[in-house]
Amino acid sequence: MSAAPLVSLNGIGVSFGRTAALREVSLDLDEGVTGLFGPNASGKTTLLRVLAGLLRPTSGTVSVLGRPLSAKDEAQRGRIGYVGHSSGLYGRLSVVENLELFARLYGVRGRVPELLERLGLNGRATTPAVDLSAGFRRRAAVARALLHEPDLLLLDEPYANLDDEASELVSLAIMDWRAPGRCAVVATHGAKKVKRYADTGVILQHGRVIRRGTYEATGFTT
Amino acid sequence: MIASSGFLAKTAALAIKDLRVELRGRDTLPPMVAFAITVTLLLAFAAPDATRATEPSSIPVGTVAFTDVVAAFFWITVLFAGLIGFSRTFEVERDQGAIDSMLLVPVDRSGLFLSKAAANLLFVGIVQLFVLPLFALLFHLELAAGWLTLLLIVVLVDVGFVAVGTLFASVAAHTRSKELMLPILALPALVPLFLAAFELTSDLLGGDGLEAVASRGWFGILIAFDVIFAIASALAFEFVIDA
Numbered sequence: 001m002s003a004a005p006l007v008s009l010n011g012i013g014v015s016f017g018r019t020a021a022l023r024e025v026s027l028d029l030d031e032g033v034t035g036l037f038g039p040n041a042s043g044k045t046t047l048l049r050v051l052a053g054l055l056r057p058t059s060g061t062v063s064v065l066g067r068p069l070s071a072k073d074e075a076q077r078g079r080i081g082y083v084g085h086s087s088g089l090y091g092r093l094s095v096v097e098n099l100e101l102f103a104r105l106y107g108v109r110g111r112v113p114e115l116l117e118r119l120g121l122n123g124r125a126t127t128p129a130v131d132l133s134a135g136f137r138r139r140a141a142v143a144r145a146l147l148h149e150p151d152l153l154l155l156d157e158p159y160a161n162l163d164d165e166a167s168e169l170v171s172l173a174i175m176d177w178r179a180p181g182r183c184a185v186v187a188t189h190g191a192k193k194v195k196r197y198a199d200t201g202v203i204l205q206h207g208r209v210i211r212r213g214t215y216e217a218t219g220f221t222t
Numbered sequence: 223m224i225a226s227s228g229f230l231a232k233t234a235a236l237a238i239k240d241l242r243v244e245l246r247g248r249d250t251l252p253p254m255v256a257f258a259i260t261v262t263l264l265l266a267f268a269a270p271d272a273t274r275a276t277e278p279s280s281i282p283v284g285t286v287a288f289t290d291v292v293a294a295f296f297w298i299t300v301l302f303a304g305l306i307g308f309s310r311t312f313e314v315e316r317d318q319g320a321i322d323s324m325l326l327v328p329v330d331r332s333g334l335f336l337s338k339a340a341a342n343l344l345f346v347g348i349v350q351l352f353v354l355p356l357f358a359l360l361f362h363l364e365l366a367a368g369w370l371t372l373l374l375i376v377v378l379v380d381v382g383f384v385a386v387g388t389l390f391a392s393v394a395a396h397t398r399s400k401e402l403m404l405p406i407l408a409l410p411a412l413v414p415l416f417l418a419a420f421e422l423t424s425d426l427l428g429g430d431g432l433e434a435v436a437s438r439g440w441f442g443i444l445i446a447f448d449v450i451f452a453i454a455s456a457l458a459f460e461f462v463i464d465a
Contacts, residue, residue, distance in 0.1 A: 052322070052326060053325075053326070054322055054325060054326075071325070071464045072460075074328040074329070074330065075328065077325075077326050077327070077328050078326075078327070078328030080326055081326075082322065082323070082326055084319055084322050085319070086318045086319025086320075086322070087318045087319065088318065088319050088320055088322050088323035089318055089320060089323070090239065090243055090314065090317075090318070090320050091317050091318050092242070092243045092246040092247050092314075093239070093242065093243065093246075097242075101235060101239055102323065102327065104231070104232065104235045105232055105235060105236075105327040105328075105329055106327060106328065107228065107328075128246070129318065130318070137318075144323060
């Protein structure tokens with residue numbers, strides 16, 4: 001474990017008008033994978049968007065990879081991989097065109113064929129993203145997020161619309177990505193799937209952290 | 223800001239992406255061109271017969287030269303066709319949440335702005351390639367003699383137009399009624415640019431050469447507008463897109 005946490009949230013609050021999505025969330029995350037659980041509207045997506053720097057919190061401070069989170073920090077942005085509810089792909093471009101575009105923007109070489117293979121996308125490489133099934137689009141989105149081997153990986157429901165075989169490919173890709181000094185937060189309803197590789201778990205409810213600790217301690221042991 | 227040589231390569235990759243998406247989807251350019259041609263035809267029907275127009279030199283005091291009217295027609299057609307296209311600038315990013323992926327890539331925000339502006343500049347240029355010959359044909363304009371001056375005017379106007387249009391398109395993209403918001407936001411800022419465009423084009427169509435056209439100071443306004451708004455828009459874009 002590293003001395004300072006890789007991710008540190010201090011008193012984070014997020015409000016949309018009069019609705020509070022996150023309330024006074026304070027959390028330190030070290031290297032490894034953290035499962036983020038909770039019912040619908042508990043604040044999982046909001047928390048991931050705050051960590052990605054895509055949503056400015058109403059209150060509190062965020063530190064990511066040893067520095068205060070800043071949208072202006074290009075180097076910091078380049079170390080974050082994020083998959084939201086949408087695929088984050090360009091629908092008119094094929095899977096391989098999307099991945100090659102992002103590879104160019106991240107300055108990455110030689111990773112595209114490897115990720116196509118790893119996520120079982122070879123048969124769909126030339127299909128426009130808009131024509132992919134929801135499951136294949138999800139896999140392509142995960143491939144895009146892993147392309148630059150980020151140090152902070154944020155995945156929002158990576159198993160949505162995936163069958164068991166595809167879920168296994170995504171799990172294996174995340175396990176392959178794991179390395180010392182890297183941190184992932186995986187928000188999912190599929191606690192069972194995350195169990196294989198998660199180190200810790202956090203449960204959110206009504207925008208508050210109601211339980212956190214080792215994966216077993218959060219209660220998702222089956 | 224613009225720190226590395228990779229900046230230009232990444233900006234080019236983003237602009238090529240926008241053009242490739244447009245080539246496949248044809249969502250932006252065809253409506254712009256169709257609008258511009260339709261308006262041009264309507265104006266040609268509505269306008270008096272150009273062959274009976276009075277020579278600018280012999281126009282009685284208190285009346286308007288035909289070239290003034292045609293210059294205004296041309297630029298207003300380009301203005302609204304451009305706004306139609308600009309309003310779609312960020313649609314490609316909103317579709318499937320690509321904007322989230324794009325905001326995380328380690329590229330300066332000004333690169334994203336430049337790529338969008340470059341694509342918009344190309345679209346406006348293509349619209350003008352269709353509209354200008356049509357105007358010349360329908361309004362009996364003699365463009366051959368002053369084509370270089372006209373090209374200079376068009377380029378200078380387009381740069382300022384695209385800089386302002388792209389910036390306000392990013393502002394409007396944050397609103398629910400973006401197609402309505404864009405003209406409301408952009409038109410007041412574009413007034414000096416298009417005033418200069420009307421005046422310069424009118425002078426040129428009236429038979430003035432480059433020297434005479436330039437002597438009235440409108441070129442200076444165009445150049446000042448371009449420099450100020452190109453820089454200000456690229457800088458302001460960062461705050462708008464991260465808002």
